Amino acid sequence: MPRTKKKTAGRPKKNRSDNYFDDAGHDEAEDEDLPSDEAGRRKIKKNYEELLGIRIDKLRGRILNREKINKSIDGVYFICFECKKICHNLDEGWVEEAGTQNGFCGTCAKAKGIHSSAA
Numbered sequence: 296m297p298r299t300k301k302k303t304a305g306r307p308k309k310n311r312s313d314n315y316f317d318d319a320g321h322d323e324a325e326d327e328d329l330p331s332d333e334a335g336r337r338k339i340k341k342n343y344e345e346l347l348g349i350r351i352d353k354l355r356g357r358i359l360n361r362e363k364i365n366k367s368i369d370g371v372y373f374i375c376f377e378c379k380k381i382c383h384n385l386d387e388g389w390v391e392e393a394g395t396q397n398g399f400c401g402t403c404a405k406a407k408g409i410h411s412s413a414a
Contacts, residue, residue, distance in 0.1 A: 301338060314360075320386075330388070332353075332364075333386065336383050336386060339372065340372070340381040340382075340383065343359060343372065343381045344381055347374075347381075351374055351379050351381075352379060354374050355374045355375065355376050355379045355397075356373075356374060356375070356376030356395075356397035356398050356399075357373065357374055357398065358371055358372070358373045358374055358379070358398060359372040359373045359374065361414055368385075370383060370385055371383065371384045371389055373389060373398040374398070375387075375398065375399055375400040375403055376392075376397040376398060376399055376403070377399055377400075377403035377406075377407065378400065378402075378403050380400065382400045387400040387402070388400060388401025388404070389401070390404035390409055390410070392409055
């Protein structure tokens with residue numbers, strides 16, 4: 296006997312809230328005025344905050360992740376040593392202290408008087 300196709304109409308659709316990177320509590324109207332890549336970075340930063348929780352204090356100043364945006368631009372997610380905020384080098388800037396190699400966002404580095412050591 297030939298096989299018949301299974302009916303898919305009776306199956307419930309997969310719930311979109313199961314997706315980890317889907318931010319259900321986030322207001323989409325807030326991101327409409329941002330470019331899509333910046334809105335995506337904001338979502339990823341929020342997910343890092345939720346994942347790391349209280350360990351942010353322990354990991355401050357360190358790099359969390361590097362990404363290749365295109366052939367010539369690299370992106371870096373890091374925790375600012377001073378304000379302990381999850382930052383991205385394209386959004387907030389990134390300055391690394393020469394002696395300790397702690398990472399600072401642009402505003403905290405300017406407040407502390409740390410200058411980037413561009414080679």
